[in-house]
């Protein structure tokens with residue numbers, strides 16, 4: 001068996017979609033109902049978690065202004081995802097909810113306390129996606145003139161995670177006695193300061209709330225660069241990974257397992273979830289038609305601009321892709337943002353034109369998963385057999401609506417279940433226990 005997760009790539013913002021069945025996301029994106037329904041739908045489909053992206057800025061790299069961003073509602077407006085977490089949990093029973101937190105947006109104490117609070121409010125279904133933030137624009141909203149260089153950000157993130165973890169552990173097991181007659185609500189000998197004084201943070205502790213049902217909420221990580229992998233190998237229970245073939249996926253997983261062992265952890269302590277956008281249809285032919293339409297749409301001027309905009313963002317705001325000639329060679333830049341994402345476009349495509357790259361290259365692959373639910377389920381099983389695990393993080397970057405979600409949860413999941421490939425229900429245990437159950 002393998003795991004399924006869902007990547008809500010636009011966070012608590014306007015969900016992408018300009019199609020016939022996309023509803024009116026531009027108008028009602030901030031209403032909780034669609035997210036509550038999303039969690040319930042995905043839970044029905046056996047998804048272990050939904051993973052909510054977040055970024056706190058209005059992007060203005062492309063064309064040197066925020067005009068394109070605001071005209072299209074791309075990444076902005078965006079609400080803070082944290083208050084959404086208990087609402088999604090209240091409308092579901094088992095699915096884990098992972099919200100993104102950036103190490104430059106939250107002091108470690110605030111983050112540890114908020115995540116523990118969410119773990120209580122969700123009865124043990126909270127998870128954190130630790131990110132370092134991609135652009136200068138985020139850093140500039142939090143007291144920096146510019147963001148730190150890529151690798152230094154991860155150094156800061158490693159210290160941040162160390163502090164957060166120690167705060168979560170600042171109450172020993174058994175510290176809460178709950179006896180108000182003695183009185184001993186909590187045993188002071190089991191509640192400890194952490195007295196951390198490092199390069200970036202100084203934190204005394206202990207945390208001023210009792211551990212949540214999971215003790216440490218589930219930790220996720222998304223960066224695939226070497227320092228990103230190291231951070232995940234040290235702390236993460238789950239990780240997003242990008243792969244365009246079974247070989248790449250297998251190599252990535254093996255690399256992570258070696259790193260886990262080097263950090264004194266077992267490879268089975270992490271679930272590596274490969275980002276994928278399958279294309280489903282009523283039949284294989286129908287799915288192939290839809291895929292052909294998707295490919296044709298990549299030549300649409302709006303799509304081209306959207307990818308140029310995205311490249312400008314993931315470069316960390318360091319490269320304005322509106323300034324290049326579309327028919328000249330793909331610029332050889334990795335920028336200072338999502339380096340592993342930039343690699344998907346740049347590395348190996350040096351001989352292509354920028355137009356060929358933006359119309360032909362996908363950051364997130366379909367891994368050949370195009371067909372009827374039955375066909376796609378069979379291929380997913382074959383891929384996991386080859387790779388060895390641990391699961392897929394499904395993502396629909398263009399048309400996220402109730403109909404699409406139902407295709408995955410009510411079409412694909414039953415086909416996977418018929419093959420015994422995914423869970424057929426959940427144990428009544430906290431999120432981490434479900435995630436690490438197999």
Ligand SMILES: Cc1cc2nc3c(=O)[nH]c(=O)nc-3n(C[C@H](O)[C@H](O)[C@H](O)COP(=O)(O)O)c2cc1C
Nearest residue numbers: 053054100131132133222223224225228338339340
């Ligand atoms: C699929 C994916 C999702 C991500 N989600 C977020 C996010 O929600 N917020 C954010 O600030 N960064 C996000 N990131 C950025 C990463 O967490 C990481 O900080 C960045 O990619 C730089 O790391 P890298 O060079 O290791 O890829 C995401 C990256 C990827 C690939």
